[in-house]
Amino acid sequence: MYKHFFKRALDLSVALIGFIIAFPLFLLITIGLAFANNGRPFFFQRRPGRHNRIFSIIKFKTMNDKKDASGNLLPDADRLTPIGAFVRKTSLDEIPQLLNVIKGDMSLIGPRPLLVQYLDLYSPTQLRRHEVRPGITGWAQVNGRNAISWSKKFELDVWYVDNISFRTDFKILLLTIKKVIRSEDINQTGQATTKPFNGSN
Numbered sequence: 001m002y003k004h005f006f007k008r009a010l011d012l013s014v015a016l017i018g019f020i021i022a023f024p025l026f027l028l029i030t031i032g033l034a035f036a037n038n039g040r041p042f043f044f045q046r047r048p049g050r051h052n053r054i055f056s057i058i059k060f061k062t063m064n065d066k067k068d069a070s071g072n073l074l075p076d077a078d079r080l081t082p083i084g085a086f087v088r089k090t091s092l093d094e095i096p097q098l099l100n101v102i103k104g105d106m107s108l109i110g111p112r113p114l115l116v117q118y119l120d121l122y123s124p125t126q127l128r129r130h131e132v133r134p135g136i137t138g139w140a141q142v143n144g145r146n147a148i149s150w151s152k153k154f155e156l157d158v159w160y161v162d163n164i165s166f167r168t169d170f171k172i173l174l175l176t177i178k179k180v181i182r183s184e185d186i187n188q189t190g191q192a193t194t195k196p197f198n199g200s201n
Helices: 002-036 082-089 097-103 116-121 126-131 150-162 166-182
Strands: 042-048 054-060 107-109 135-137
Touching: 002 054, 002 082, 002 097, 002 107, 002 166, 042 116, 054 097, 097 135, 107 166, 126 150, 135 166
Parallel strands: 107 135
Antiparallel strands: 042 054
């Protein structure tokens, strides 16, 4: 009952209240990032959701679009703006995703939505992570986040799919708050962003 009805109702209620409460902060960050990113405070990207349905995820844009002499984007670490680094470290870049939750594309808690091009690289077991709505946070995020391997991350995602309950979601929520406060496992060692998944790592 929780998985098929109450979870969505709870998502919608909490996301609406949360966005209203966070709106002043949302507006302040939007203005700051607009100055840092030449009027582009948001980052939109197509991601696969439940049953592989594609949607556009919205996040705060933490990196600028600076390019080298050949017209190629600079490495992620070189494009991460000071305000972007702060927003990412504090996980404030996730606030706009409350709008994705309100729309029904995402859940507050579930496997993180990854890149569309990864769909063809998943094993049948790994693909089961798309049996539920993707989440702003999830079981993998509170058990290593970006500091664990892809294979371990997918193992944790599938475990969540098989063990969804109010108790599990509440536990993940509490652990997420703890992780955010301590700024734990934001990136892999030596990386500004997570290494791409190639089907084997």
